[in-house]
Amino acid sequence: MQRYSGFGLFKHSFSHHENWQRMWRNPTPKPVYDVIIVGGGGHGLATAYYLAKEFGVKNVAVVEKGWLGGGNTARNTTIVRSNYLWDESAQLYEHAMKLWEGLSQDLNYNVMFSQRGVFNLGHTLQDMRDIERRVSANRLNGIDGEVVDAKQVAEMIPYLDCSKNTRYPVLGASLQRRGGVARHDAVA
Structure with missing residues (x-):
């Protein structure tokens, strides 16, 4: 090869x-x-x-x-993440995330995996409750994740309109810093 x-x-x-x-x-x-x-x-x-x-x-x-x-x-989608709610799913996707982290090296081919973080935005109080629940479940499973508020989202993604005047205001988000994107077609 x-x-x-x-x-x-x-x-x-x-x-x-x-x-x-x-x-x-x-x-x-x-x-x-x-x-x-x-x-x-x-x-x-x-x-x-x-x-x-x-x-x-x-x-x-x-x-x-x-x-x-x-x-x-x-x-x-090109999103690679392991921040799923259910224990079984979270562990399966965490294993997959670890495989992605070493795949370019294993294949000697750039699969264009970029761990720039994955945000899941919350626009309602129920969204934020669900985000808290998922992040807590992930942490119990040893999977990284954090809850960030609207101010933190605005600081990390300056081009995103986080003002109160938008149609769906951002109240906060979950953030998995190890998550990212990959070119799935490059892998295939």
Whole structure:
């Protein structure tokens, strides 16, 4: 597999980035596989990757009717976070967050994961109660999170209108500083 570097990026710029090694194959199907995964989106590709990485299962077929990562993975949210309410969900997403934190290194490929923080804004008193509940549940599960008030939100996101005159005034937010965004299509 080709290793990526700043020099390689510079070198390939002279050919308008048209001479990169293909990152996937299109082989003729074998008569037998140990595992067949239907769906080449984020979950299917991750399953194939971790079967190979963690268990040595390499005779895997990923079958996709379109193109790899062309469905939900390419068109939906890029938010990566683990601040979910229920214990089971929180632990599952916390594990996924830790995998994201090391994924670029594991793949030797920049998945463009940027841990710039994730805010969930509260616009009503009920929103703020729900935010308090979720942050408290996360802390009990050892997951980072904090409640911030409207003034703190305005200081951290200066371009956001946090005035009282907006249609939906910001009363506060939950903040998970380790959360962020990633290019899911880059991973696929």
